[in-house]
Amino acid sequence: MATVNFIHISDAEGGEATKALNRAVADMVRVSTINGRWRVQMPVASRFGSMVDVSVWPEGDGDTFLVSDDGAAYHAAATAAASNRIFTSVARSFCEKYGAIFDGGTMLFMRVSADRLKGAIVAMAALTKEVIDETLERSFAEKAHRIKDRFLERIDRAFPHAEVSQNVGIRGHSTAEHEFDALVEINGGALAFDLFSKAAVSVNSAYVKLADLSRLEVGPKPIGATRKRKDIGPKLNLINSVATVIEVDTDLENYARLAA
Known part of the structure; x- marks a missing residue:
């Protein structure tokens, strides 16, 4: 050549x-x-x-x-x-x-x-x-929608007696309002879920939202949800430092334990 x-x-x-x-x-x-x-x-x-x-x-x-x-x-x-x-x-x-x-x-x-x-x-x-x-x-948008639909279906199954809201705006410690994928109100408390992917912009966005929420003295417990933890790589440590992280397809019992 x-x-x-x-x-x-x-x-x-x-x-x-x-x-x-x-x-x-x-x-x-x-x-x-x-x-x-x-x-x-x-x-x-x-x-x-x-x-x-x-x-x-x-x-x-x-x-x-x-x-x-x-x-x-x-x-x-x-x-x-x-x-x-x-x-x-x-x-x-x-x-x-x-x-x-x-x-x-x-x-x-x-x-x-x-x-x-x-x-x-x-x-x-x-x-x-x-x-x-x-x-x-x-294609990425379609995959994200499928994963979100599966995630919300599992939330409903894991918390059958809780009040579950989707796409909820929650104010963090900074007073900025962030949109979370799901808010589960149960046992007098609340869990705020943010679904993120391995894309850098998604990880960074999740970190900002979850970190702001974690600084509240009284507020929903921040939870990060992703398809596969291992796919996130070293940046998973960012999310782990401010929130609990679960996999979308984890056992329903693992979802339920978050409310304990």
């Missing part, structure tokens, strides 16, 4: 600064050839990474070109364990928006004339990014 860096800044008097810039720019956009196809690496950041590859190859006598993601968006979705149903829906929708074609399986592509090649490469990079980002966002 031969790789050609096709951007270069020429400045004989620029010295080391120009060399450094040349190296940086050369790594931003590159062209390589694989099995008779050109692969253009574009500096387009998506949820899956900071670069997007666009494949290009000629048809017939070279007056027409195919410009494709070559399955890159599908690969990103599959690697992230995103829903194939959601990927298919998103790919069809965004291809229509960009005037591209989705083959119904894994590939996005455009068929263009030589004079439209530059625009098509840029458009395919943008299309690939949008399909990846939208697919992952919708």
Whole structure:
């Protein structure tokens, strides 16, 4: 495989600064050839990474070109364990928006004339990014909803005689109001549950809410709930320092013990 860096800044008097810039720019956009196809690496950041590859190859006598993601968006979705149903829906929708074609399986592509090649490469990079980002966002949201539904169902089963409220605003020690996923009022006390995932923003949000609640002299007991404790990694220590943490699918008896 031969790789050609096709951007270069020429400045004989620029010295080391120009060399450094040349190296940086050369790594931003590159062209390589694989099995008779050109692969253009574009500096387009998506949820899956900071670069997007666009494949290009000629048809017939070279007056027409195919410009494709070559399955890159599908690969990103599959690697992230995103829903194939959601990927298919998103790919069809965004291809229509960009005037591209989705083959119904894994590939996005455009068929263009030589004079439209530059625009098509840029458009395919943008299309690939949008399909990846939208697919992952919708899939993660769908998974979060499923986990929350399962969590709330277990709360109801664990505390059949308690008053359970969902999406409750509770003021912490700072007087700021935070929304908690569930408030269980039982035995003259209360448990405030906040559901969080391994995403850094989710862990940080849960920590802020639970820590603020834990500083109250009198108030609900802060409880963090997550799918798998081991998935959180070292940041779990943050939540453990201010709240009790349970797993969503733990035994119902473990939920009930929180009220003891």
